[in-house]
Amino acid sequence: MGSVGQPSVVVVGPTTRAREEVTVYVKAGVDGERMGACPFCQRVFMVLLIKSQHNLLRFKVITVNPAKPPPEFKVLGLKHVPALIHGDDGYDALDDIIHYLDTNFPGGGLEYNSPEADLATKDFFSKFCFYIKAVNQDPSKLDQALEKLNHFLEHCTLITSGLTNGDTNHQQNGDEDEGEHVADTPVQYMCGTHLTHLDCEVLPKLQHLRVAAKTLKDYDIPTNLRGFWRYLHAAYTHPVFVRTCPCDQEIILHWHDRPETPKLSHKKHSVIAKEKPKYSFDVPVHASVVTVVDE
Numbered sequence: 001m002g003s004v005g006q007p008s009v010v011v012v013g014p015t016t017r018a019r020e021e022v023t024v025y026v027k028a029g030v031d032g033e034r035m036g037a038c039p040f041c042q043r044v045f046m047v048l049l050i051k052s053q054h055n056l057l058r059f060k061v062i063t064v065n066p067a068k069p070p071p072e073f074k075v076l077g078l079k080h081v082p083a084l085i086h087g088d089d090g091y092d093a094l095d096d097i098i099h100y101l102d103t104n105f106p107g108g109g110l111e112y113n114s115p116e117a118d119l120a121t122k123d124f125f126s127k128f129c130f131y132i133k134a135v136n137q138d139p140s141k142l143d144q145a146l147e148k149l150n151h152f153l154e155h156c157t158l159i160t161s162g163l164t165n166g167d168t169n170h171q172q173n174g175d176e177d178e179g180e181h182v183a184d185t186p187v188q189y190m191c192g193t194h195l196t197h198l199d200c201e202v203l204p205k206l207q208h209l210r211v212a213a214k215t216l217k218d219y220d221i222p223t224n225l226r227g228f229w230r231y232l233h234a235a236y237t238h239p240v241f242v243r244t245c246p247c248d249q250e251i252i253l254h255w256h257d258r259p260e261t262p263k264l265s266h267k268k269h270s271v272i273a274k275e276k277p278k279y280s281f282d283v284p285v286h287a288s289v290v291t292v293v294d295e
Contacts (some may be wrong), residue, residue: 005150021058022086022101024048025070028063029272030251035063037246037254039204040094044082044246046200047101053240056105098197112196120152121202128209132217133260135147139219146225153227156187164263188234195240203235204245211248211280212255216262223284247277 024044027036048059065083076090083092091097124145131142149216190198213219249272255261
């Protein structure tokens with residue numbers, strides 16, 4: 001890692017041809033080094049990490065201050081993070097980045113086809129953004145959106161005869177007759193037993209909702225949303241999500257610094273910025289809080 005105030009550079013993936021190495025620029029944290037809190041940056045980071053685990057590419061992550069972009073941004077006409085550079089190609093529109101990665105480095109099991117999952121995840125983040133900016137304390141619209149998501153997560157099951165994301169490695173019990181149906185297996189993620197593009201989009205937003213709403217609005221996600229918490233628990237035990245997740249402090253400061261959101265006192269802001277990184281990876285079923293500290 002670089003020194004404080006300097007960009008952090010991390011290289012991930014197998015050794016391969018230089019052409020296959022891509023560079024992703026993500027928002028830097030308050031110290032200018034660690035990764036800041038941007039759900040869109042984490043989404044791209046998760047996609048890249050999954051593809052690298054399938055030996056599809058090698059990538060480099062660079063943290064930057066969006067207000068002071070590096071020189072290569074100007075050369076390629078880039079203005080925002082996340083930004084992706086691969087050879088002479090550069091993209092800073094999220095959809096363009098995802099499309100480029102899937103087109104040039106296909107694979108990784110990220111594709112999915114579930115209109116029901118898309119519908120279930122459609123509203124919660126916009127309702128969260130409205131709630132955290134609103135002056136009133138009424139979270140009813142956010143509650144409804146989370147209940148809608150929870151309903152989907154509680155009722156979707158992975159049936160071996162109808163997998164939604166191409167997972168053909170589902171194992172059956174050896175003592176069952178070939179003609180019998182295998183019992184349904186609970187879905188860990190939005191569309192099956194492994195992460196897809198939808199999870200990479202949804203999970204970073206859910207973590208922002210959980211952490212920021214609690215600190216800035218004293219909002220607790222209802223503990224009776226069993227499907228919701230089961231889903232988060234699956235994320236908190238998945239190396240891809242854990243490795244790419246920003247710490248609580250970065251999430252809090254990210255939303256504190258946005259227009260129209262509740263503000264912390266100068267003293268509390270300073271304390272949070274200097275704290276050792278903490279991560280809210282606990283769920284109601286597992287009451288003990290897990291704190292991960294960066295080394």
